[in-house]
Amino acid sequence: MGLIIKVENLKAVYLVREGTIKAADGISFDVEENSVTAIVGESASGKSTIIEAMTRTLPLNGRLLEGRVLYRQKDLLALNKEELRKIKWKQIALVPQAAQQSLNPTMRVIDHFKDTVEAHGINWSRQELIQHASEKLKMVRLNPEAVLYAYPLQLSGGMKQRVLIALALLLEPEVLILDEPTSALDVLTQSYIIQLLKELKKSLNITLIFVTHDIAVAAELADKIAVIYAGNIVEYNSVFEIFKNPLHPYTKGLMSSIMAINADMSKIKPIPGDPPSLLTPPSGCRFHPRCEHVMEICKKEKPPLLTLEDGAQVACHLYGQGGR
Amino acid sequence: MNYFISRVLYLLVVFVVAVSGIFVLVNNMPGDPAYGLAVSIAQQRNVPLDRALEIARNIMGIDPNESLLTRYGKFMSNLFKGNFGYSAFYNTSVNEIISRSLPWTIFVISLATFFSFIVGIFLGAFAAQKRGTVIEWIISTLSSIIQAVPPFILAVLILFAFSVSLKVLPLGGAYPVDVEPSFSFKFISKIFLHALGPMLATAIPQIASWTLAMRGNTSQIMEEDFIRFAEIRGLRDSVIARKYIRNNAVLPLVASLAIGVGYMLGGHTLVESIFNYPGIGFYFSKAIAARDFGLLTGLFTLIVIGVIAATFIADFVYALIDPRVKLK
Numbered sequence: 001m002g003l004i005i006k007v008e009n010l011k012a013v014y015l016v017r018e019g020t021i022k023a024a025d026g027i028s029f030d031v032e033e034n035s036v037t038a039i040v041g042e043s044a045s046g047k048s049t050i051i052e053a054m055t056r057t058l059p060l061n062g063r064l065l066e067g068r069v070l071y072r073q074k075d076l077l078a079l080n081k082e083e084l085r086k087i088k089w090k091q092i093a094l095v096p097q098a099a100q101q102s103l104n105p106t107m108r109v110i111d112h113f114k115d116t117v118e119a120h121g122i123n124w125s126r127q128e129l130i131q132h133a134s135e136k137l138k139m140v141r142l143n144p145e146a147v148l149y150a151y152p153l154q155l156s157g158g159m160k161q162r163v164l165i166a167l168a169l170l171l172e173p174e175v176l177i178l179d180e181p182t183s184a185l186d187v188l189t190q191s192y193i194i195q196l197l198k199e200l201k202k203s204l205n206i207t208l209i210f211v212t213h214d215i216a217v218a219a220e221l222a223d224k225i226a227v228i229y230a231g232n233i234v235e236y237n238s239v240f241e242i243f244k245n246p247l248h249p250y251t252k253g254l255m256s257s258i259m260a261i262n263a264d265m266s267k268i269k270p271i272p273g274d275p276p277s278l279l280t281p282p283s284g285c286r287f288h289p290r291c292e293h294v295m296e297i298c299k300k301e302k303p304p305l306l307t308l309e310d311g312a313q314v315a316c317h318l319y320g321q322g323g324r
Numbered sequence: 325m326n327y328f329i330s331r332v333l334y335l336l337v338v339f340v341v342a343v344s345g346i347f348v349l350v351n352n353m354p355g356d357p358a359y360g361l362a363v364s365i366a367q368q369r370n371v372p373l374d375r376a377l378e379i380a381r382n383i384m385g386i387d388p389n390e391s392l393l394t395r396y397g398k399f400m401s402n403l404f405k406g407n408f409g410y411s412a413f414y415n416t417s418v419n420e421i422i423s424r425s426l427p428w429t430i431f432v433i434s435l436a437t438f439f440s441f442i443v444g445i446f447l448g449a450f451a452a453q454k455r456g457t458v459i460e461w462i463i464s465t466l467s468s469i470i471q472a473v474p475p476f477i478l479a480v481l482i483l484f485a486f487s488v489s490l491k492v493l494p495l496g497g498a499y500p501v502d503v504e505p506s507f508s509f510k511f512i513s514k515i516f517l518h519a520l521g522p523m524l525a526t527a528i529p530q531i532a533s534w535t536l537a538m539r540g541n542t543s544q545i546m547e548e549d550f551i552r553f554a555e556i557r558g559l560r561d562s563v564i565a566r567k568y569i570r571n572n573a574v575l576p577l578v579a580s581l582a583i584g585v586g587y588m589l590g591g592h593t594l595v596e597s598i599f600n601y602p603g604i605g606f607y608f609s610k611a612i613a614a615r616d617f618g619l620l621t622g623l624f625t626l627i628v629i630g631v632i633a634a635t636f637i638a639d640f641v642y643a644l645i646d647p648r649v650k651l652k
C-alpha cells in the first residue's frame with residue numbers, strides 16, 4: 001500500500017462582502033491507497049472546503065491560494081482544465097453534499113449516466129449503459145427499472161443521494177470522495193449507505209475519503225480520522241487511537257461530548273464557548289480561546305502539525321519541544 | 325386529459341368575461357354607431373339623414389328599440405357562429421377585413437418574434453457566460469436602453485431613415501400597388517421588402533428583452549448545484565452549456581414566447597399605422613379614428629381570442645417540454 005493522495009499546505013478562502021473567509025488554512029495530510037479517511041468537524045469548520053479545493057470544485061466565490069494536491073505524483077492543482085477534466089470522475093469521483101439539487105431537473109436519470117460515460121470517451125451501447133447503470137443502482141439498493149427513466153423530481157431525497165453514489169461508482173474510480181454522504185438521509189437509509197460503503201471498501205480497489213460531522217459514522221467506517229477545527233487539521237490519527245487516546249484538547253472535548261446509548265450523563269461535557277468566525281479567526285492557535293490548557297505561546301504562534309513517534313499527528317503546543 | 329378539459333373551460337370563461345366587457349364598453353361609448361355609415365349613405369344616395377340612419381341601422385342589423393340585453397344576446401350568438409360583426413366605415417363584414425389583414429400581421433409578428441427570440445437567446449446566453457466582463461456590460465446596457473424605446477418611436481425612426489432619407493424601403497403597403505399578386509420571386513421579395521420596416525420596429529426591442537431575460541435565467545441556472553455536479557463529473561463545457569444550462573434557461577421563455585405573440589396582435593397597432601401596413605393594427609387605428617364601433621368590437625374580440633389562444637398554447641407547449649409540469 002502506497003500513498004495515493006498527498007495534500008500539502010492547502011489554503012483556500014471564500015470572498016464575501018464582509019471580507020475573506022479563511023476556510024482552509026494550510027491543510028496537509030496523506031491518504032493511503034485503499035484506505036478510508038474521515039474528515040470530521042463541526043458545521044462551518046471548513047471540512048467541505050478541503051475536498052472541494054482538492055478537486056478544484058470550489059464555488060464561484062472560492063479561491064485557491066496555495067498548496068499542492070499530489071495524486072500519484074501529479075499535482076491536481078497544476079493540471080490544465082482538460083487534463084483535470086479527464087481525471088475527474090474516472091479516477092477521482094466526488095459526491096457533493098447538495099444531493100437534492102445535483103441532478104438536472106429536465107433530464108431523466110439514465111441521461112445523467114449517459115452524459116457521464118460519454119464525457120470520458122467510453123463507447124457503450126444503450127444496452128451496455130443500461131446494464132452498467134442498473135448494476136450500480138442495485139448496489140445502492142435502488143430498483144433500476146423504476147429509477148433509470150425517472151426525472152429527479154420523482155425521486156425522494158434519499159433516492160437522489162443514492163443515485164449520485166451509483167453515478168460515482170459507474171466508472172469505478174480509484175478515489176471516491178463523499179461530502180456528508182449520510183446527513184440528508186433517514187436512519188434506515190443511513191445504515192444502508194454505511195453498509196454499502198463498508199462493502200465497497202472490502203470488495204473494490206477503492207480509496208474513500210468522506211466528510212462528516214457525525215463522529216459515530218466516522219468511527220464505523222474510517223481507518224483514519226482527520227479532525228478539523230476552524231480551517232485547520234488539529235489531529236490526524238487512526239480511528240482506534242483517536243478514540244482511545246485523543247491528543248488535542250479539541251479532540252478530547254469532542255470525544256467527551258459524544259453520547260453513547262449507555263453513557264453516564266454526568267460525564268458528558270460540552271466544549272465551552274462557540275466555534276470562531278472564519279472571517280476573523282483568533283490569532284495563533286485558533287482553538288486557544290476555548291482551550292483549558294491555553295499557554296502564552298498559543299495566542300501568538302500557530303502550532304505546526306507535528307508527527308509524534310507513534311505516527312500520530314497533532315497540531316498543539318502541548319506536544320512541541322519535547323512536551324507531553 | 326382532465327387538465328386539458330379544465331383548462332379549456334377556464335379559458336372559455338375568460339373569453340366570455342372579456343368579450344362581455346368589450347361589449348359593455350363599446351355600447352357605452354358616446355355617439356351612434358350607425359351615424360358614420362348614415363352620413364356616407366346620405367351623401368351617396370342624396371337622402372335625408374333620418375332616412376340614411378334607418379338604412380344604415382338596417383345594414384348593420386341594429387334596432388334602436390332593442391334592449392341592451394337583446395343586443396348582447398345577438399352579439400354573443402353571432403360571435404359563436406363566427407360572425408364578428410359589421411364595419412360601417414368599410415361597408416363590409418368584419419370577417420372580411422380580418423381575412424384580408426390578419427395574414428399580414430401574423431406574417432410580420434411571427435417572423436419578427438421568431439427572429440428576435442433566436443438572436444436574444446444566443447446574445448443572452450453569451451452575455452451570461454461572459455459574466456463580469458466588458459462584453460456582458462455592453463450587451464446588458466445596450467439591451468436595457470433599446471428595451472426602453474417604444475416600438476412606435478423606433479418605427480418613426482426607421483421610416484424616416486430608410487424610407488424617407490435613404491429611400492431603400494417603401495413608404496407603405498404590403499406590396500407595391502402596381503404589381504399583381506403572384507407566386508413569383510419578384511412579388512415575394514417585394515412582400516419581404518415591405519414587411520421589413522414593421523418587422524425591424526417590432527423585432528429590435530424584442531431582441532433586447534429576450535436578451536435580458538435569457539441572461540437573467542442563464543446566470544441563475546449557472547449557480548445551480550446541478551451545474552457544479554456536471555462539472556464534477558468531468559462533462560465537457562460544451563455539453564454543460566447546451567444540455568444543462570441553455571435547456572433549463574430557455575424553458576420559461578418558450579412559454580412567454582407564445583403569450584408574447586398573442587399580446588403583439590394588439591400591441592402592433594401603432595407600428596402598422598406608422599408604416600401604413602395593412603394588418604390588424606392598421607384597421608384597428610382606422611376604426612378608432614372613424615368611430616367604427618362594429619369594426620372596433622370585432623377586432624377587440626379577435627385580439628382577446630389571440631391572447632387566450634396563445635395562453636392555451638403556451639400552457640401546452642410548456643407541459644410538453646418541461647417534465648416538471650408534465651408529471652404533475
